[in-house]
Amino acid sequence: MLRMLALAAITAVLTVVFIAxxxxxxxxxxxxxxRVSNAVTRIVSEAVYEAIESGEIQYDGLVTFEKDHDGKITAVRSNMAAFNHLQAEILDTVLTRVGQVSARELSIPIGTLTGSSLLAGRGPRISVRMESVGSSEAHFQNAFTDAGINQTKHQIILNIDVYVSILLPGFTTATKVSNSFIVAETVIVGTVPDTYTYFSTTPGTYEEDLKDYILNGN
Known part of the structure; x- marks a missing residue:
């Protein structure tokens, strides 16, 4: 009888544990x-900033300007060898450091799972590990935006996507961590025209702008 009660109690406890x-x-x-996303973002940011501070990422080393006989810029040419080298080097640094993150750093206290502020950060810790996935990638992007009259801002943006598998007791999940950094920029200045006309982008001012344009004899 006692054995049957003990068995029933153990069964009940296991059932509660499984449900929980x-x-x-x-x-x-x-x-x-x-936790994994925050850790990967920190690693990526450190790798990019280290490359910038060391001088590996410089605007003049990544692009060159083509000019005509008057010295006017006619084209912006990317140094693909430099781009590819930096992409591979930064991504390799990131993936190496991702593999070095300890399970202790990512572990989660059981008390945190209860949702109670009193128990948060307390109790035994659940081990969390992560592994980078081969589809992770880094690539540069050029962005051109208006920066004034005949001025164009050119930005070089580094996009890094890191795919990681998250290993937890009894199951596995995955996530993608994406980060973008403006690593270099400059303002390209062209020839300034003798006159120019400004039209507001606010619809209600179109008519007034057009009247001023006509009255001023433009």
């Missing part, structure tokens, strides 16, 4: 994903 584990699984996955 099932209910906490989404929260655990969400917390683990957040």
């Amino acid at each position: 584990a099932a209910q906490m699984k989404p929260l655990l996955a969400s917390l683990a994903t957040t």
Whole structure:
């Protein structure tokens, strides 16, 4: 009789544990994903800033200007060899450091899963590990925007996408961590025209701008 009661008690406890584990699984996955994303973003930011501070990323080394006989810029040419080298080097640094993050750094205290502010950060820790996936990539992007009369701002943007598998007790999930950095920029100045006309982008002012344009004899 006592053996049957003990067995029933153990069964009840295991049932409660399994139910609690099932209910906490989404929260655990969400917390683990957040921790991993923050860790990867920190690693990526450090790798990019180190490359900038060391002088590896310089505007003059990444692009060159083609000019005509009057010295006017006619084209902007990318140094693809430099771009490819930097992309590969930065991504390799990021993936190496991702693999070096300890499970302890990413682990989650069980108390945090209860949602109680009193228990947050307390109790045994659940191990969380991450592994980078081969589809991670880094690529540069050129962006040109208006910066005034006959002036164009040219920005070189580095986009890094890191795919990681998140390993948790009993199951695995995955996430993609994307970051973009403006690593270099300049303002390209062209020939300034003798006259110019400004029209506001606010629809209600179109008519007034047009009257001024006509009255001024433009």
